[in-house]
Amino acid sequence: MGKMRFDFSGRVVVVTGAANGIGAACARLFAESGATLALWDIDAGAVEALAAELGGGARALRCDVAKRAEVDAATAATLAAFGRIDVLVNNAGGMVGRSRIEAYTDAYLHQVLALNVTQVAMFMQAVVPSMRARKSGNIINVGSVAARLGGGAGAVVYAGAKGFVSTATRGWAKELVGDGIRVNAVSPGVIETPFHERYSTAEQLKAMQAMIPMNRLGSADECSGAFLYLASDALSGYVTGQIIEVNGGQFMP
Numbered sequence: 648m649g650k651m652r653f654d655f656s657g658r659v660v661v662v663t664g665a666a667n668g669i670g671a672a673c674a675r676l677f678a679e680s681g682a683t684l685a686l687w688d689i690d691a692g693a694v695e696a697l698a699a700e701l702g703g704g705a706r707a708l709r710c711d712v713a714k715r716a717e718v719d720a721a722t723a724a725t726l727a728a729f730g731r732i733d734v735l736v737n738n739a740g741g742m743v744g745r746s747r748i749e750a751y752t753d754a755y756l757h758q759v760l761a762l763n764v765t766q767v768a769m770f771m772q773a774v775v776p777s778m779r780a781r782k783s784g785n786i787i788n789v790g791s792v793a794a795r796l797g798g799g800a801g802a803v804v805y806a807g808a809k810g811f812v813s814t815a816t817r818g819w820a821k822e823l824v825g826d827g828i829r830v831n832a833v834s835p836g837v838i839e840t841p842f843h844e845r846y847s848t849a850e851q852l853k854a855m856q857a858m859i860p861m862n863r864l865g866s867a868d869e870c871s872g873a874f875l876y877l878a879s880d881a882l883s884g885y886v887t888g889q890i891i892e893v894n895g896g897q898f899m900p
């Protein structure tokens with residue numbers, strides 16, 4: 648496999664939720680492959696530190712992905728700075744919290760859907776027009792094994808939201824294929840990131856691990872290669888509308 652297949656020199660890659668976890672791992676791998684990076688995250692300090700670590704090809708932007716005005720402003724700023732967006736990694740998202748049915752509040756439902764459904768659609772709407780105009784682009788959404796399995800305890804609404812990402816990825820792939828835009832998704836399994844540090848107990852993680860044939864949790868770095876593959880026209884030019892499962896065998900479609 649030639650190194651040039653992963654040469655992203657001259658290509659502009661946007662990563663949302665880039666400050667840590669899978670987003671940061673993706674950013675580092677794209678940077679190593681020569682990409683120009685626009686890193687968006689609500690944690691300005693963390694994303695600016697990552698941009699500084701990665702060097703001159705990376706620019707950090709604070710962006711609250713749940714606010715349309717900030718999504719539009721970040722998109723406009725990136726297009727103004729670089730003139731194009733070649734790859735959009737729609738990585739931002741989060742569980743918000745675990746909740747049983749009886750404990751659902753309007754605020755909880757709104758927040759989970761805003762963070763995992765609405766903002767993904769808003770980024771599509773913000774970025775796609777510039778890709779359509781150039782008849783070229785690549786969008787990689789981020790799903791979850793929860794979409795296949797229904798989610799763990801108290802995570803059903805989150806799992807349903809990630810199910811939307813999977814379904815919409817297929818629909819958007821059909822809508823955009825005539826414009827030279829490929830749309831796929833990476834669906835991580837149980838990955839050791841701040842996500843699970845925040846929302847899962849040691850006991851819950853141990854129970855999850857027992858369901859994984861590889862008998863271990865994954866790392867963010869083990870997810871990032873799937874994004875590079877999907878972003879490479881040389882390697883995946885005939886791939887669109889697909890959900891790539893990265894889960895240690897926990898779910899085998």
